[in-house]
Amino acid sequence: MFDDVGSFFLVACFSYGLGSIPFGLILTKLAGAGDIRQIGSGNIGATNVLRTGNKKLAIATLICDASKGVGVVWLVGQTTTPALTALASILVVAGHCFPIWLKFNGGKGVATSLAVMAALDLWLGAVFVFVWLLTAFLSRYSSLSALLAMAxxxxxxxxxxxxxxxxxxxxxxxxxxxxxxxxxxxxLFSGTETKIGAKKS
Incomplete structure (x- = not known):
């Protein structure tokens, strides 16, 4: 399944390590927006960063979170086996969602997963974007869009x-x-989910 133990651990550490960089937290602090974990939902992802009112900061977070997914999967995919690429795909997202630096409480993995899908196959990335945008347009729920896009x-x-x-x-x-x-x-089931553009109470 895997070439050797050394390759397994190298890919695992690289993928999880890069994935666990909390760009949302780092960027909001550098921008003087405070600790994103104390804002809105407390999540470190781009959707919650948008709740700071700084769209550029949210876009920067989205790009950074996506970039680590693309970077890891592309590099591992170009240099190793499908088995190690599969491992990298899982661990870069797991690193984002469960970073050791934040006591394993990170983001929800949407932007990073989108990037991973696109890196694995551009058609998968297109499916994700299409379903996300269509659902968001119809429902105005970011969470529902992400769930249906992943499915x-x-x-x-x-x-x-x-x-x-x-x-x-x-x-x-x-x-x-x-x-x-x-x-x-x-x-979503209780009807209390915050819609896109609405301020979280």
Missing amino acids: ACVVAGFGLLDSNMIKIAILVLGGIVWTRHHTNIGR
Whole structure:
């Protein structure tokens, strides 16, 4: 499955380490916006950074969180095996969601997962973006958009990709993102979820 133990640990440490960099927290502090964990939902991702009122800061966070997903998967994919690429895909998102530096309480993995999907296959990235935008337009719920986009990518991945290891990785990523949104799912069912553009009370 894996070439050797050394490659396994090198890819694992690189992927998790880069994924665990909390760009949302770093950028908001550098910009003087305070600790993002004390704002809005307390999440370190771009959606919550937007609640600071600084759109440029939110875009910068989105780009940085996406870049680590693309960078890791592209580099590992170009230099190693599909099995190690699958491992990198999972761990870069896991690093973002469960960073050791923040007591394993990080983001929800949406931007990083989108980047990983696009790095694995551009069509998967297109599926994610299309479903996210369509759902967001119709519902105005960022969380619902992310959940449906991930679900669509899991289904599309099994049809588009050849590697079983990569298919399993996408399924695991879907599970991570859905798990990280468990509180959002509860609010969606109760009708209390915050819509895009609305201030969180």
